Amino acid sequence: MNRRSFLASAGVAGFGLRSIKALGRATSPAVIKPRRLKTGDRVAIVNPAGATFLRSDVEIVVESLEALGLEVKKGDHVLDRYGYLAGTDEERAADLNAQFADGSVDAVVAVRGGWGCARILPLLDYETIARNPKIIIGYSDVTALLLGIHAVTGLVTYHGPIGLGPWNSYSVDYVKKVLFEGEEVLYANPTRLGDNLTQVADRVETIYPGRARGRLLGGNLTVLSAIIGSSFLPNWEGAVLFLEDVHEDIYRIDRMLTQLGLAGILEKVSAVVIGKCTDCSPGTGYGSLTLEQVFDDHLLPLKVPAWQGAMIGHIPEKWTLPEGIPAEVDADKGTIQLLETPVAPAGR
Secondary structure (H helix, E strand, O other): OOHHHHHHHOOOOOOOHHHHHHHOOOOOOOOEOOEOOOOOOEEEEEOOOEOOOOHHHHHHHHHHHHHOOOEEEEOOOOOOOEOOEOOOHHHHHHHHHHHHHOOOOOEEEEOOOOOOHHHHHHHOOHHHHHHOOOEEEEOHHHHHHHHHHHHHHOEOEEEOOOOOOOOOHHHHHHHHHHHHOOOOOEEEOOOOOOOOOOOOOOOOEEEEOOEEEEEEEEEEHHHHHHOOOOOOOOOOOOOEEEEEEEOOOHHHHHHHHHHHHHOOOHHHOOEEEEEEEEOOOOOOOOOOOOHHHHHHHHHHHHOOOEEEOOOOOOOOOOOOEEEOOEEEEEOOOOEEEEOOOOOEOOOO
16 A cells, blocks of 8 residues: 555545644644543553564563553554564554554553654544544654644643553652543652762752743654654644653754754743753763753743753653643742643543
8 A cells, every 4th residue: 555545544634634734833723631541441552663572572561551450452563573663654553543543442552662653643544533532652752643643633642651661650650640540740850868968869950940831742852853844743832841862962962952943942932841861971072061051052041941850751760741731830949730630531
């Protein structure tokens, strides 16, 4: 099946490529909240990006989700491989489309990230997704799906653990608060001194003080930068932008933040929260700026509340953040407060 016939059979009329482009970045569809999870609900696992090579990886995902009291359905292509991708673009898109079309599925969990989600954005059946709202969760490369689906349909998506986890008590606590209990969560870094006189790990650093409100939007900086200029980014006006990254030299972080600025995204946001930039080193050669200098250069001129060090990113313990839900940032305290429930009632 060629790309044109696939798009036609996927039912993208109404939310097809032509109407997606008409949305641009200046409009926002009405927000749709998927219903909250409860024990016994059925979740589908899909692999929209990099290949998963081991059956045991899938078994770990299944067992972790079952430990949350959920029934698990495996996507047809979850163990497929096309080079470094988990199947062809058409196969990976078909898996995701099938889960939204399946009325027995209550949520969709990405097995892993890597690379590949942006490739399937034009192949998704946005009409079916909007008509059958359900939770979709992941991070890293899954950022492309979270932002793209929210931008086109208005569906609230969730930046949180992937199927391969880790599903430790800290991360699971936020998954339960957001997806099961629908709490208006107050996100704050853990306060743990350990055997130290003061807190060393997970410190909060205020970049620009103050408080501000806006819709939570963001994810992996590299992935977000890669889809700038496409029709799959949301309206950033007044948004609370959150960012994280991993294995990027500091000059690359600088370059990508420059791109966000040149694209007009930074000037629109009401606040910025920087998560963890894990293993983002100065690299080799001549002297480097520090990450703090890079953040200061790009964020201080905005004169909006900004802080760094949030529990967001390629780290074992992470928050689950709802894309598109209003929140208030306190950059002095280093907190994010949801201003409404992140999911719809279980009865819907």
